[in-house]
Structures are given as C-alpha cells and as structure tokens.
Amino acid sequence: MAASIKDVLPSTCSVVIPSKDSVLKELLPRRWMQQTSSSLPASIITPSTEEEIIEVVKYASANSLRVLPAGGGCSAYVVVNGKTIYLDMQNFKDVTVDTTKHVVTVGGGVRWAEIIGKVVEKGYYTAWTHFSSTGVVGSSFGGGLNSFIGMIGYSCDQIHSARVITAKGDVLTLSHESTGQEKALFNMLRGGGVGLVIVTSLTLRLHKISSLDIEEGGKAVDYTAMFPPPAFEYAAELYAKLTPITDKRFSVGCAIMNAPPGMPISGPVMMISANFIGTLEASKAPLEPLLSEETKSKALFVMPKTTELARMTEQADGRFRNGNADMDAYNAMMTRIPASTVRAVVQRWIQFNEESPALAAKSTLVMAGFSNAGPQAADPERETGFCHRERRFLGQVIWTGMTDDEIRLVGPFSEEILAIFRKEDDAHGVPKTVFPNNMRAGTDMTQMYSTAAKMEAVHEVKQYWDPEGVFWNPAVNGWK
Ligand SMILES: Cc1cc2nc3c(=O)[nH]c(=O)nc-3n(C[C@H](O)[C@H](O)[C@H](O)COP(=O)(O)OP(=O)(O)OC[C@H]3O[C@@H](n4cnc5c(N)ncnc54)[C@H](O)[C@@H]3O)c2cc1C
Numbered sequence: 242m243a244a245s246i247k248d249v250l251p252s253t254c255s256v257v258i259p260s261k262d263s264v265l266k267e268l269l270p271r272r273w274m275q276q277t278s279s280s281l282p283a284s285i286i287t288p289s290t291e292e293e294i295i296e297v298v299k300y301a302s303a304n305s306l307r308v309l310p311a312g313g314g315c316s317a318y319v320v321v322n323g324k325t326i327y328l329d330m331q332n333f334k335d336v337t338v339d340t341t342k343h344v345v346t347v348g349g350g351v352r353w354a355e356i357i358g359k360v361v362e363k364g365y366y367t368a369w370t371h372f373s374s375t376g377v378v379g380s381s382f383g384g385g386l387n388s389f390i391g392m393i394g395y396s397c398d399q400i401h402s403a404r405v406i407t408a409k410g411d412v413l414t415l416s417h418e419s420t421g422q423e424k425a426l427f428n429m430l431r432g433g434g435v436g437l438v439i440v441t442s443l444t445l446r447l448h449k450i451s452s453l454d455i456e457e458g459g460k461a462v463d464y465t466a467m468f469p470p471p472a473f474e475y476a477a478e479l480y481a482k483l484t485p486i487t488d489k490r491f492s493v494g495c496a497i498m499n500a501p502p503g504m505p506i507s508g509p510v511m512m513i514s515a516n517f518i519g520t521l522e523a524s525k526a527p528l529e530p531l532l533s534e535e536t537k538s539k540a541l542f543v544m545p546k547t548t549e550l551a552r553m554t555e556q557a558d559g560r561f562r563n564g565n566a567d568m569d570a571y572n573a574m575m576t577r578i579p580a581s582t583v584r585a586v587v588q589r590w591i592q593f594n595e596e597s598p599a600l601a602a603k604s605t606l607v608m609a610g611f612s613n614a615g616p617q618a619a620d621p622e623r624e625t626g627f628c629h630r631e632r633r634f635l636g637q638v639i640w641t642g643m644t645d646d647e648i649r650l651v652g653p654f655s656e657e658i659l660a661i662f663r664k665e666d667d668a669h670g671v672p673k674t675v676f677p678n679n680m681r682a683g684t685d686m687t688q689m690y691s692t693a694a695k696m697e698a699v700h701e702v703k704q705y706w707d708p709e710g711v712f713w714n715p716a717v718n719g720w721k
Pocket of ligand 1: 273274309310311312313315316317319330349350371372374378380381382383384385386387436438439440441679
C-alpha cells in the first residue's frame with residue numbers, strides 16, 4: 242500500500258488531507274447543500290490531467306477508497322465520509338463550440354454559467370438548467386430541468402458523447418455509436434449516471450436560436466404574479482387552470498413563502514410565474530387566465546418581462562450565488578396537481594407558518610408544471626437512465642440558511658407536504674418518484690430508478706464497469 246496519495250501524484254497536483262480538527266464546510270466551501278449525512282473525507286484532490294485522475298482511481302482501488310468527482314457542488318444527495326477521495330474537477334474547464342457539428346464540448350468541471358454566453362454568442366441554445374451554477378455533468382446525470390424542456394427535453398437528452406475514465410483507469414469515448422456494454426453505460430449516464438465513471442469532457446447537442454419564434458434581440462418572455470392571502474384560493478384555481486401544460490413553449494411555477502424584502506407586503510404570499518419561449522403577442526392566448534382583468538384585480542401585481550436567452554438564468558436572489566447556502570430540498574414528481582392539492586399544501590404551510598414562524602421564514606414550497614412533450618419525444622424507446630418522462634409536475638419544499646438542528650426539526654413537516662403532493666397520484670395507483678437532481682441523502686432509490694428493469698440495468702452496468710465500488714451510486718452502494 243502506498244504511504245500516501247501524495248506519493249503517487251505529481252507535486253503540482255493539489256492534495257489536501259484533513260486533520261481531525263478540520264471543519265467540513267471550510268474544506269468544501271463550494272457545496273451548496275447542508276451536509277448532515279457527511280463527515281470529513283480521506284482527501285481532497287484537484288487534478289489537472291487525465292493521467293492524474295487515473296492515478297487517483299488506481300490508488301482508490303488498491304486502498305478500498307471511493308472516488309467522488311465534484312462539479313458544481315450543488316447536489317444534496319452526495320455523501321462524503323472517511324472513505325471518500327473528493328475529486329474536485331474545477332481545473333477541467335475547457336469549452337469548445339463546434340458550429341459545423343452543432344455541438345459544444347465542455348470539461349468535466351464546467352458549470353452552465355460558464356458556457357451559456359459562449360453558446361448564445363454563436364447563435365445556439367441548449368437545455369441549461371434554470372439555475373446556472375449547477376455543474377453541466379452533475380445536472381445532466383440527474384435529468385436537468387430547464388426552460389426549453391417542452392421542445393428539446395431534459396439536459397440529459399442533449400448528451401451527444403462523453404469522454405470518461407472507468408474504475409479500471411481506462412479512457413473511453415462513449416456515444417450513440419457505442420455498442421454492447423459501452424452503449425449500456427452511455428445510456429445510463431444520460432439521466433441515471435451518478436457514480437459509474439468520471440467524465441473528463443461532455444459533448445452536448447446545440448439548437449439554433451433562429452429556429453425559435455421569440456422577441457427581437459433573442460428574448461424570451463416571463464410573467465410574475467404575486468397574490469396576498471385573501472387571493473390564495475383564487476391563485477390555487479389559477480394554477481390549476483394553467484396546468485397541465487399543453488403548449489410546449491410554457492413552464493409554470495407556483496410558490497408559497499413569506500414575501501422577500503422589497504415586496505409590496507410582508508408575510509405569506511403566493512407567486513405564479515410563467516416562462517414562455519415565444520413572443521409577448523403569442524403568449525397572450527395560452528396565458529389568458531394569468532393576464533385576465535380578474536387576475537389583475539386579485540393580484541398585487543402581474544409583471545411581464547422579456548429577457549435575453551443568455552441572461553435567463555441570472556439569479557436576482559443573493560442566497561443563490563455563492564455556494565454554502567445550507568440548503569435542503571425535498572421533492573416529488575407527479576402526473577397531476579389539481580387545485581385541491583394546491584389548496585391543501587397552502588393551508589398546511591400557513592398553519593406551519595403560524596406555529597413555527599422562524600422556520601417557515603426559511604422555507605419555500607414550489608410547484609412546477611412543464612410540458613412532457615420534449616422528454617417523451619427525446620427518448621421514445623426509454624433507453625436513457627432517466628425514468629419519469631411522463632411526469633409533468635414537480636413539488637418541492639426548499640429550505641435555505643438551515644442549521645443542522647433545524648434540518649432535523651423540519652423533516653416531518655417536509656415529508657407531510659410530499660405526502661399531500663402525492664395524494665392524488667397515490668389514489669390513482671401511480672408509483673412514487675423523485676426528481677434525481679434534487680433528491681436528498683437517504684432517498685428510497687426505487688423512486689429514482691423507478692422501473693424494475695431500470696434498477697436491474699443500473700446494477701448490471703455497475704457490476705460490469707465498477708464491481709469493486711471505486712465510485713459511488715447510492716442505488717447500488719447504499720447511502721454510506
Ligand atoms: C440552487 C439550486 C438550483 C438548482 N436548479 C436546478 C434546475 O434548475 N434544474 C435541475 O435539473 N437541477 C437543479 N438543481 C439541482 C442540480 O442540478 C443537482 O444538484 C446536480 O446534481 C448538480 O450537479 P453539480 O455538478 O452542481 O453537483 P455535484 O454535487 O458536484 O455533483 C453531482 C453529482 O454528479 C457527479 N459528478 C459531477 N461532476 C462529475 C464528473 N465530471 N464526472 C462524474 N461525475 C460527476 C458527482 O459525483 C455527484 O454525484 C439545482 C440545485 C441548486 C442547489
């Protein structure tokens with residue numbers, strides 16, 4: 242056994258070995274979520290070359306350690322502990338836009354924020370997530386919800402090819418042309434790809450902005466309406482009128498929370514936001530319920546806005562800029578959210594806000610509705626690792642600025658809200674599912690690989706490519 246990982250790597254490669262006094266949050270400042278399931282890693286390594294990564298993988302294999310590649314640091318499900326070599330991919334930052342093949346190739350540590358401008362500048366868009374600090378690889382491994390979903394599907398559906406390092410230290414290029422076990426691995430990476438290989442670069446399909454009928458200057462449309470408590474019943478009905486989404490250019494969100502600073506009122510508000518990849522004029526008919534005189538009379542405001550595609554993901558809210566936001570998130574994907582569900586969720590949150598105002602102030606309940614036309618068309622054969630293509634609702638309980646004790650306290654309330662979200666689907670015998678990107682540590686993984694066939698497939702891929710568990714996939718390796 243090598244004395245130390247430092248012995249097998251060049252002195253130029255950054256290696257940090259924590260001491261017993263090290264503090265996890267200080268060691269991993271770029272992680273966004275709470276880390277109550279994690280403890281100090283064996284080491285943190287920041288490689289710059291594929292050769293260095295191969296040495297790390299071989300060292301981990303020889304020493305029964307686990308390599309955990311990290312990109313944007315946004316996931317809540319990642320568990321770090323004494324067996325973990327935390328592989329910070331931040332030096333893998335190349336971005337190349339190929340206008341002949343209509344693809345972009347990005348390094349394994351690139352975040353969406355680092356490519357959007359470069360892609361738009363050349364006249365293209367792709368399925369970047371709503372929030373652009375997420376890693377391109379990490380968010381594509383768990384789906385990738387985005388504003389273009391109705392038209393082109395999830396981020397994972399854009400994956401054209403991937404350059405990967407396997408648990409044996411082999412370098413492979415995987416693509417739609419791959420065959421046999423390589424094809425099985427490539428398919429699983431697209432939406433079910435956590436803990437199978439290390440991606441050093443990913444190539445994604447691009448789509449021409451000129452094919453979109455949007456506002457001049459390449460701008461898309463969004464509307465935000467804010468409702469005070471007397472109009473909550475109306476807002477719940479309105480959300481149900483706007484969904485399920487039938488126009489593939491739309492996504493609609495509904496949030497309940499305490500009004501952020503600077504708003505016309507304080508205390509509980511409901512917000513309905515609609516995102517439309519089209520012109521203001523074209524948005525008027527399908528969004529009529531939101532733009533009606535009745536809605537304007539009930540809402541504090543209904544605000545239309547047009548935004549350049551390159552700026553769509555900019556976050557107005559400072560909490561979401563810098564990592565270490567001590568966030569937590571619970572989610573469920575559904576086939577339906579009727580008005581009765583919205584009402585029940587809102588009522589339960591208002592009760593919670595009265596009982597525990599300090600905790601409620603850190604919460605936002607979100608219901609997202611989106612078209613499933615893009616996801617269904619992108620993978621009609623259901624080959625990719627992503628399982629929930631027919632679902633078109635996401636329900637979430639999001640917490641920010643939480644202490645470890647608070648995280649434990651809000652667990653039962655969060656689970657209760659998920660149960661309300663799922664009640665209608667339960668009544669129709671629809672299996673429970675989770676959106677993989679936003680799942681927490683400890684999630685029942687049959688909710689991610691939600692068909693028996695997909696669960697079997699991920700076990701087979703893992704057994705073939707990584708039988709010793711050099712990488713970590715919670716469905717196969719568990720949550721420790
Ligand atoms: C504020 C916020 C907003 C979000 N908004 C959205 C959204 O709009 N749409 C959406 O779909 N999701 C969203 N997410 C969820 C996000 O997509 C997931 O958390 C995703 O896992 C983030 O990937 P990452 O690289 O940032 O995270 P990391 O924690 O670094 O990585 C996530 C997983 O990917 C693996 N991984 C990362 N890079 C590599 C690599 N190069 N090779 C192999 N494995 C790798 C990691 O090992 C880990 O298992 C959001 C998250 C936050 C915190």
